[in-house]
Amino acid sequence: MGATMKDIAKRTGLGLATISSYLNGGNVREKNRIKIEEAIEELHFEVNEVARGLKTNRTKTIGIVIPELNNIFFAEIITEAEDILRSHGYATMICDCRSDAEREKEAVEFLYHRRVDGLIVMPTGRTDPGFKRFVRAGKPVVMIDRKMQDVPCDCVLVDNKGAARDAVKRLVRAGHRKIGMIAGPDNVYTARERLKGFQEAVAEMDAVADETLITGGNYTIAGGAAAMRKLYKMHPDMTAVFVTNYEMTVGAMMEINDLGIRVPDELSVIGFDNVDFAKASVPKLSIVTQPTASIARAAADNLIERLESRPVNEKADEDADGERMTVTVTLKTGFVEGRSVKTMNN
Amino acid sequence: MGATMKDIAKRTGLGLATISSYLNGGNVREKNRIKIEEAIEELHFEVNEVARGLKTNRTKTIGIVIPELNNIFFAEIITEAEDILRSHGYATMICDCRSDAEREKEAVEFLYHRRVDGLIVMPTGRTDPGFKRFVRAGKPVVMIDRKMQDVPCDCVLVDNKGAARDAVKRLVRAGHRKIGMIAGPDNVYTARERLKGFQEAVAEMDAVADETLITGGNYTIAGGAAAMRKLYKMHPDMTAVFVTNYEMTVGAMMEINDLGIRVPDELSVIGFDNVDFAKASVPKLSIVTQPTASIARAAADNLIERLESRPVNEKADEDADGERMTVTVTLKTGFVEGRSVKTMNN
DNA sequence: ATCCAAAACCGAAACGTTTCGGTTTTTCTA
DNA sequence: TAGAAAAACCGAAACGTTTCGGTTTTGGAT
Numbered sequence: 001m002g003a004t005m006k007d008i009a010k011r012t013g014l015g016l017a018t019i020s021s022y023l024n025g026g027n028v029r030e031k032n033r034i035k036i037e038e039a040i041e042e043l044h045f046e047v048n049e050v051a052r053g054l055k056t057n058r059t060k061t062i063g064i065v066i067p068e069l070n071n072i073f074f075a076e077i078i079t080e081a082e083d084i085l086r087s088h089g090y091a092t093m094i095c096d097c098r099s100d101a102e103r104e105k106e107a108v109e110f111l112y113h114r115r116v117d118g119l120i121v122m123p124t125g126r127t128d129p130g131f132k133r134f135v136r137a138g139k140p141v142v143m144i145d146r147k148m149q150d151v152p153c154d155c156v157l158v159d160n161k162g163a164a165r166d167a168v169k170r171l172v173r174a175g176h177r178k179i180g181m182i183a184g185p186d187n188v189y190t191a192r193e194r195l196k197g198f199q200e201a202v203a204e205m206d207a208v209a210d211e212t213l214i215t216g217g218n219y220t221i222a223g224g225a226a227a228m229r230k231l232y233k234m235h236p237d238m239t240a241v242f243v244t245n246y247e248m249t250v251g252a253m254m255e256i257n258d259l260g261i262r263v264p265d266e267l268s269v270i271g272f273d274n275v276d277f278a279k280a281s282v283p284k285l286s287i288v289t290q291p292t293a294s295i296a297r298a299a300a301d302n303l304i305e306r307l308e309s310r311p312v313n314e315k316a317d318e319d320a321d322g323e324r325m326t327v328t329v330t331l332k333t334g335f336v337e338g339r340s341v342k343t344m345n346n
Numbered sequence: 347m348g349a350t351m352k353d354i355a356k357r358t359g360l361g362l363a364t365i366s367s368y369l370n371g372g373n374v375r376e377k378n379r380i381k382i383e384e385a386i387e388e389l390h391f392e393v394n395e396v397a398r399g400l401k402t403n404r405t406k407t408i409g410i411v412i413p414e415l416n417n418i419f420f421a422e423i424i425t426e427a428e429d430i431l432r433s434h435g436y437a438t439m440i441c442d443c444r445s446d447a448e449r450e451k452e453a454v455e456f457l458y459h460r461r462v463d464g465l466i467v468m469p470t471g472r473t474d475p476g477f478k479r480f481v482r483a484g485k486p487v488v489m490i491d492r493k494m495q496d497v498p499c500d501c502v503l504v505d506n507k508g509a510a511r512d513a514v515k516r517l518v519r520a521g522h523r524k525i526g527m528i529a530g531p532d533n534v535y536t537a538r539e540r541l542k543g544f545q546e547a548v549a550e551m552d553a554v555a556d557e558t559l560i561t562g563g564n565y566t567i568a569g570g571a572a573a574m575r576k577l578y579k580m581h582p583d584m585t586a587v588f589v590t591n592y593e594m595t596v597g598a599m600m601e602i603n604d605l606g607i608r609v610p611d612e613l614s615v616i617g618f619d620n621v622d623f624a625k626a627s628v629p630k631l632s633i634v635t636q637p638t639a640s641i642a643r644a645a646a647d648n649l650i651e652r653l654e655s656r657p658v659n660e661k662a663d664e665d666a667d668g669e670r671m672t673v674t675v676t677l678k679t680g681f682v683e684g685r686s687v688k689t690m691n692n
Numbered sequence: 693a694t695c696c697a698a699a700a701c702c703g704a705a706a707c708g709t710t711t712c713g714g715t716t717t718t719t720c721t722a
Numbered sequence: 723t724a725g726a727a728a729a730a731c732c733g734a735a736a737c738g739t740t741t742c743g744g745t746t747t748t749g750g751a752t
Binding site: 006020024047049052054055 | 707708710711717718
């Protein structure tokens with residue numbers, strides 16, 4: 001079917017190496033350039049990336065491993081990252097591991113097999129599902145959103161602790177003392193950070209520090225709903241609740257709806273992540289937002305930079321005992337004011 | 347770094363062909379099998395898919411082109427499809443073209459270059475961005491959600507017309523006559539179908555047939571909000587509105603919220619797509635749902651079947667003048683009852 | 693023990709690139 | 723215009739598989 005470089009060489013009377021040189025941006029005499037371009041045009045030649053990959057040992061493909069694709073927070077990051085990477089000629093292979101450590105391991109192995117050049121990941125569990133293998137092979141890994149101690153790689157994080165602390169302080173300043181928190185699973189890095197932020201704020205601001213005001217919601221809609229119910233049953237006098245991701249915010253709102261609680265008169269709410277949902281809620285929700293586009297850009301740029309500058313340091317990497325200098329960037333969150341927080345006049 | 351088949355051959359004293367045979371499920375003498383497995387274990391051998399791909403001319407990769415990844419409807423389908431494909435050893439390269447025809451064309455070209463074995467696509471525009479090239483090359487293409495006349499390929503559709511008709515009939519049966527519709531862009535297949543369904547129902551049920559009751563919302567949140575406002579301004583006496591995708595449903599709810607309209611007392615609403623959002627709304631929304639998992643499964647299974655059975659018909663395909671038998675499956679939508687439709691006692 | 697078909701095995705060629713040394717051509721300098 | 727440096731060019735080997743003929747081994751049947 002497709003024409004090969006050999007065909008182009010034959011057609012133009014030039015050598016294989018010259019064609020290759022032309023294709024890779026090397027110098028070629030003007031008249032030959034024209035001949036080559038004509039031949040390419042006529043024969044509809046397109047370079048075979050697979051063959052090239054075999055030879056160069058680079059697939060120009062990067063793997064992405066995420067917990068859930070049907071989660072707007074992740075999806076937004078992926079969209080942006082894919083766009084940037086593709087504009088640099090990199091294809092992306094996305095693997096959704098459904099927040100399951102076993103699947104995650106399979107995905108990483110799968111991508112290793114496929115010999116992707118690098119990885120963008122949001123680790124699901126606390127143990128390495130095989131990232132180290134990439135690092136050992138000199139393939140860059142950048143971790144997003146969550147950190148993992150024992151894998152030496154670049155990270156792009158968000159100031160989760162600060163975001164939570166800030167949100168809670170807002171509530172306290174509005175006069176709330178008894179504040180509930182719907183937390184994420186404690187094996188997830190972001191959940192732990194947000195919890196810390198909550199606790200710090202409670203301590204600093206002298207709000208009610210009661211362990212039972214903190215309920216796990218598992219980062220799911222159902223979990224958020226269950227947590228909301230539990231909190232409300234246990235603390236009917238609670239005046240505000242802080243929900244710490246999008247899914248749980250949706251779940252909590254469903255439950256609040258079912259319980260017939262009026263927001264913000266009876267209960268103030270601060271949610272997380274999704275501006276659109278917040279604006280579409282009645283009343284509009286106040287929420288913490290994450291800079292998804294910046295996260296994606298930081299991750300993609302970092303990866304590309306590592307990939308393109310690799311050849312130079314090849315030796316340097318080695319003698320540094322495999323231990324590269326890694327960089328971690330932490331981005332700031334935002335806050336969108338809604339009408340779901342009542343100011344108490346006490 | 348990595349060991350190759352040659353290393354395994356040397357280590358075991360066997361021939362290259364034998365190793366290849368073993369790796370591809372061929373028969374090998376028991377004792378040799380053991381030797382091979384030991385060698386693989388010791389040398390940490392993993393077959394190089396890139397080299398294999400070069401030789402077999404199959405990348406075991408399929409491309410997915412969608413209008414928006416950060417759109418739950420699409421994201422859910424992708425998640426599921428990716429899962430199925432990967433379990434069959436296929437990697438997926440996802441390209442988000444942001445509903446832009448130009449980007450879509452680039453994406454298709456990109457994937458063609460990458461020599462993916464097949465394509466799952468949701469066409470953005472009405473003209474072929476290059477799918478035909480795949481078809482000509484004997485590579486299966488399956489179209490999801492939207493149909494395109496001039497590209498002969500398999501399709502997985504949803505009964506959009508029926509869904510819309512059904513939804514409107516529900517409204518009429520509940521006593522509504524003056525029903526607004528927030529429609530999608532008319533260059534999108536599904537939007538046209540939903541519009542047809544609406545019009546059919548209005549005609550059949552003798553509801554008010556006024557062109558100005560139909561407003562385009564562009565399938566976006568902002569569009570949905572604007573359309574809602576326009577509808578309300580023009581027809582304050584409208585008693586129900588049918589919104590025809592998730593984003594516009596969110597937008598419409600935002601606007602309804604802003605305008606202070608009470609649902610369902612002043613206005614009944616039927617939305618589209620996202621059950622979770624519907625349940626989290628106040629009051630719970632009645633919505634049309636789409637069978638995302640079934641769509642994904644139908645598409646992925648179809649593709650795999652075409653790919654795995656290809657070698658046999660290779661010849662048959664050809665002499666059929668490139669015109670293969672294509673199949674279109676149409677799936678049924680669902681309906682989730684909420685509390686957003688008022689029953690009029692007139 | 694002998695023979696034969698079937699099963700298992702083998703090496704070499706090929707897939708379409710890049711790259712390495714080495715050769716030719718061009719261009720510049722004196 | 724001769725000579726040399728630089729630029730352009732070249733073919734062959736290599737990347738790690740699969741596959742094609744052909745050869746050897748195996749295990750029954752005689």
